[in-house]
Amino acid sequence: MKKYLSVGIPFALLVGFTLGSAGETEAATKIITFKNCTELNKVYKGGVARSASVKNKGGKTYYKPFVSQALYDANKKSDRDKDLIACER
Structure with missing residues (x-):
């Protein structure tokens, strides 16, 4: 269980930052x-x-x-x- 958490949390953060930054470029364009x-x-x-x-x-x-x-x-x-x-x- 501990092993899955140590791999899953960084992966989830990476995916979250990647998806969050993709929308910012289009949103930054007026x-x-x-x-x-x-x-x-x-x-x-x-x-x-x-x-x-x-x-x-x-x-x-x-x-x-x-x-x-x-x-x-x-x-x-x-x-x-x-x-x-x-x-x-």
Whole structure:
């Protein structure tokens, strides 16, 4: 019994900290709907991507986009080429 507790408690703490910190990155990002790409690019130079795995269809970009599904969804209207990156530069 003592053996299981000595292994189980650290494991539970590790899982708790891991799950707690995963939500903080998305929560730390303020979800703002910008009027246009000029306003969005003042805050996020490379635009906003829905996920880290998306590729730009529109050609060469100079900046890496910020990845946030919630922020992209709020500014989806600014993604003219529908490549899941809003306002890429």
